[in-house]
């Protein structure tokens with residue numbers, strides 16, 4: 461389990477160490493509120509009724525996505541059932557799109573609830589959807605804090621976006 465969840469904790473710890481990367485407010489609230497015309501800037505792939513999907517700005521792998529509700533809450537136990545159901549459905553859609561575009565070997569899906577669990581934004585729930593390839597945990601620690609990703613966030617966005625524009 462430790463190994464499974466460590467990657468995103470590390471990514472957020474790295475981001476927290478760079479003060480200029482810290483958002484002034486909750487970016488999971490602010491970014492969708494900025495308007496649909498800013499979606500490419502904020503890497504928002506899809507807007508549902510209650511939830512949306514976006515690229516993680518500090519990806520563990522190319523195609524590391526987040527699914528979050530518009531509602532600002534860290535309380536998963538009391539999340540309303542409709543929002544919870546839409547989060548699950550959108551996570552499925554992310555897996556389908558990533559499978560089509562990246563053909564990963566496997567996925568990690570999960571939430572970190574609370575700072576002690578590694579949540580970088582503990583007050584706003586989000587599910588991580590991370591495509592995995594055989595061996596990706598083996599070479600990452602060797603690279604230390606420098607992440608070498610095979611493509612930019614813009615490229616990832618442009619490749620995935622069409623797969624979210626078709627009907628559900």
Ligand SMILES: [Zn+2]
Pocket residue numbers: 486487488489490531532533583584
């Ligand atoms: Zn928020």
